[in-house]
Amino acid sequence: MTTAAIDARRCALALLASLDERQRGLVRGDLADAGLRRWTYLPGDRPGLSMEHLTDAQHTLAVELLRSAHSPEGGDLAFGAVEVERVRRELATGSPPAGDRYWLRVLGDPDGDQPWGWRINGHHLAVHVVVGPAGTTVTPHFIGSEPATVPSGRRILGAEEDLARRLAAGFDPDQRVLGISSGLAPDDILTRADPVADPAVLPTGIGWGQLHPEQQDILGRLVRRYLGRAPAAYALACWRDAEAAGLERIRFAWAGPTTPGEGHYYCVRAPEFLIEYDNTQDGANHAHSVWRHLRDDWGGDLLHDHYARRHPAP
Numbered sequence: 001m002t003t004a005a006i007d008a009r010r011c012a013l014a015l016l017a018s019l020d021e022r023q024r025g026l027v028r029g030d031l032a033d034a035g036l037r038r039w040t041y042l043p044g045d046r047p048g049l050s051m052e053h054l055t056d057a058q059h060t061l062a063v064e065l066l067r068s069a070h071s072p073e074g075g076d077l078a079f080g081a082v083e084v085e086r087v088r089r090e091l092a093t094g095s096p097p098a099g100d101r102y103w104l105r106v107l108g109d110p111d112g113d114q115p116w117g118w119r120i121n122g123h124h125l126a127v128h129v130v131v132g133p134a135g136t137t138v139t140p141h142f143i144g145s146e147p148a149t150v151p152s153g154r155r156i157l158g159a160e161e162d163l164a165r166r167l168a169a170g171f172d173p174d175q176r177v178l179g180i181s182s183g184l185a186p187d188d189i190l191t192r193a194d195p196v197a198d199p200a201v202l203p204t205g206i207g208w209g210q211l212h213p214e215q216q217d218i219l220g221r222l223v224r225r226y227l228g229r230a231p232a233a234y235a236l237a238c239w240r241d242a243e244a245a246g247l248e249r250i251r252f253a254w255a256g257p258t259t260p261g262e263g264h265y266y267c268v269r270a271p272e273f274l275i276e277y278d279n280t281q282d283g284a285n286h287a288h289s290v291w292r293h294l295r296d297d298w299g300g301d302l303l304h305d306h307y308a309r310r311h312p313a314p
Helices: 003-018 021-027 056-068 072-093 158-169 173-179 213-227 232-245 297-310
Strands: 102-107 116-122 125-132 135-137 141-145 180-182 251-255 264-269 273-279 287-293
Touching: 003 021, 003 056, 003 102, 003 116, 003 125, 003 135, 003 232, 021 102, 056 072, 056 116, 072 125, 072 141, 125 297, 135 232, 135 297, 158 213, 158 251, 158 264, 158 273, 158 287, 173 180, 173 251, 213 232, 213 264, 213 273, 213 287
Parallel strands: 180 251
Antiparallel strands: 102 116, 116 125, 125 135, 125 141, 141 287, 251 264, 264 273, 273 287
């Protein structure tokens, strides 16, 4: 069992042990539930146990569970979305919110020998985790920020924006024809909250091999910024999968002006993953970012291998 899986199990069991019967009824679920793939990053209630009315000790355990599915930097980013949402709600109402409106589900039995998972969903945060003997997956993984720049100047998605802009702004004329898909950015990520992400909806963009070495370095850093949200072993495995498939198959597209402060969008597509980022709403001060793994979303590969071992084809 990986370190990430051990941490997730410990955190989930501690959280479950802290709950009363009513709370456990809300939080428990089945990994095979088809409703797992219905998700959204928009405001509104979700199925599950709300963090809004947890005790301080239970809230701490929920945050530990959230961090267990991430690298230290990824955990800071995920919890940063919660902190920015507090700012948004205070700006809207004039007073600090009483609690965090995010909903937890624990799917399956963390103390058993079968794959299990958990999810946390709310406005601008959606993390979907499956834990199995072979590892842990964390996608679909969505982080948003409204405002993208809070009054203190903090930008939780600043690196995601700045690396991509540096790449797009540095295109030479021939590269711009390929890499700038439109002078106008779409109003949101194109895959939205689709249960199955379709890379065909994304602009084609410019290929890795059509970039200069220093541009390839920027694009590699941008991709690893997203993969690095996950624990190190899984992030490294995802990058090695990209290398094995051929880095020349990675493509990048930008839409909108490259001037800071104006609405913009970009995507990265590869054989096994896609990345999208959009900052167009509220005067380009409202950012959305998503990482989808085309094989591992919803724990697809882990569950496929598990069921194949338990029920081999005749």
